[in-house]
Amino acid sequence: MSAFIDLEQVWFSWPSGREVLRGVDLTLQRNDTLALMGSNGSGKTTLGKLIMGLLQPTAGKVCLDGRPVQEYSLAERGRRVGYVFQNPERQFFAASVADEIGFALGFRGFSPAEVEERVAELLAFFELEQYAQAFPFHLSHGEKQRLALAAVMALEPEFIILDEPSTGLDWARKNKLIKALEGIRERGVGYIIISHDHEFCRRLCRSAVTLKGGRLT
Amino acid sequence: MSRFPDTRTLLLIVLCFTTLALALGDPFWLAAVLALALAALAAMGISPARLGRRLKRYRGLFLVLVLAQSLTNSSGRVFLEWRGHVLLSSGGVQAAAAAVLRIAVILAAAMFLSRRNYQELVTALVQLRVPYELAYMVLLGVRFIPVFMEEFRTALTAIQLRGVDLDKVPLGRKIRIYSYILMPAVAGALIRARRVAVAMEARAFRARPRRTWLEWPRLHRRDWLLMAAAVAATAAVLALYWR
Ligand SMILES: Nc1ncnc2c1ncn2[C@@H]1O[C@H](COP(=O)(O)OP(=O)(O)OP(=O)(O)O)[C@@H](O)[C@H]1O
Ligand SMILES: [Mg+2]
Numbered sequence: 034m035s036a037f038i039d040l041e042q043v044w045f046s047w048p049s050g051r052e053v054l055r056g057v058d059l060t061l062q063r064n065d066t067l068a069l070m071g072s073n074g075s076g077k078t079t080l081g082k083l084i085m086g087l088l089q090p091t092a093g094k095v096c097l098d099g100r101p102v103q104e105y106s107l108a109e110r111g112r113r114v115g116y117v118f119q120n121p122e123r124q125f126f127a128a129s130v131a132d133e134i135g136f137a138l139g140f141r142g143f144s145p146a147e148v149e150e151r152v153a154e155l156l157a158f159f160e161l162e163q164y165a166q167a168f169p170f171h172l173s174h175g176e177k178q179r180l181a182l183a184a185v186m187a188l189e190p191e192f193i194i195l196d197e198p199s200t201g202l203d204w205a206r207k208n209k210l211i212k213a214l215e216g217i218r219e220r221g222v223g224y225i226i227i228s229h230d231h232e233f234c235r236r237l238c239r240s241a242v243t244l245k246g247g248r249l250t
Numbered sequence: 251m252s253r254f255p256d257t258r259t260l261l262l263i264v265l266c267f268t269t270l271a272l273a274l275g276d277p278f279w280l281a282a283v284l285a286l287a288l289a290a291l292a293a294m295g296i297s298p299a300r301l302g303r304r305l306k307r308y309r310g311l312f313l314v315l316v317l318a319q320s321l322t323n324s325s326g327r328v329f330l331e332w333r334g335h336v337l338l339s340s341g342g343v344q345a346a347a348a349a350v351l352r353i354a355v356i357l358a359a360a361m362f363l364s365r366r367n368y369q370e371l372v373t374a375l376v377q378l379r380v381p382y383e384l385a386y387m388v389l390l391g392v393r394f395i396p397v398f399m400e401e402f403r404t405a406l407t408a409i410q411l412r413g414v415d416l417d418k419v420p421l422g423r424k425i426r427i428y429s430y431i432l433m434p435a436v437a438g439a440l441i442r443a444r445r446v447a448v449a450m451e452a453r454a455f456r457a458r459p460r461r462t463w464l465e466w467p468r469l470h471r472r473d474w475l476l477m478a479a480a481v482a483a484t485a486a487v488l489a490l491y492w493r
Contacts, residue, residue, distance in 0.1 A: 106417070107407065123408060124412075126408065137414065184412070
């Protein structure tokens, strides 16, 4: 089986000249679960965006399912790999929480009844029912975090990248998220969790890497 | 400690160049003014290469401008014609060149202030007797434009990552999507603006009618000389052009 995500000697510097990644190699199968750790500013978010093709490496190759990630349209990438932004606010655009989750489904040929059912399921799962008609920007941070996850899960991607999903969640919500990700893992969907939360990662990921000095260790 | 040139002097220089950019209509004159502006920038240690990068960002706009100018202006020698419509004429080329150069001069003029921070600009405006609330608001507004653009771009990426192929969506739906995207960009900008306002009030902005200034730079003789030279040069160029 060929790798699903494949990074080969990836280097990245910002136009300002700051070199963030210095030769990163990473190979993941479709059902791998990886924890990506590293101190603040070590380039974890940058690496996540490179995998999604939102940033282009200065040198090296990033492949998704055997093809360079840039060959896929943004929409194709998004359907295959769910990406939860570090700042969940950045990915909201609908006028209500329910719309936010159902948005993409409508564009993918689901009937309104099916969309409604799926949205109701996700709202219930992430305990957001009472906010169904609320404005996403007015939610608390933990609620935004859960909404962002729900919206990405609605797409049923083959792989998920979560940038610090556990920050801002209380203990009970975090456990709930762990249950959700365990369920996803059982369905054969892999993920990368970017996090500082060792306990969270230890429970969810088979392997862990740390980004330090621009390299993975 | 005062810097030379003073921010007010720079503001005047910006004003002179923008006046010239708007008053002159001949591409050769505009090109000369642009060269002068770039030379002055270089003398201040600001690299003209930065103007190139800015111009590149607006190339789409330029293309539209050039097309509009050359299609609507049919004076001079006609180069290209189609069924009696003039597509390209020497007058059109000149008008298009002038339009592009005009924007280049204005962008170059703005670069004179690129080494000054907000505090210095606000101080300069207040020294020119602009009420400081107004000065702050104007500069904050200018500051929010790039933030707003960035927000818009992020939303565009986010929406596509949700599996929406913008290229394949029919026009009617596309417009709906764009209105979707505008929402977070506007909401984000408004929320941020309100946050800034609260943060400023929390730090006692406007709590008292008078305020003190950490720095209150003074104009030196060199500044007055530079200002006089800038105004005289601008007047001379205009006089020659309109002769
Ligand atoms: N748009 C940008 N332009 C220039 N430099 C940037 C930009 N975004 C991030 N950086 C820099 O790149 C480095 C890596 O940032 P990144 O966001 O990937 O870190 P991180 O590991 O995700 O940190 P955190 O744990 O705080 O989320 C930082 O030093 C940051 O200052
Ligand atoms: Mg990060």
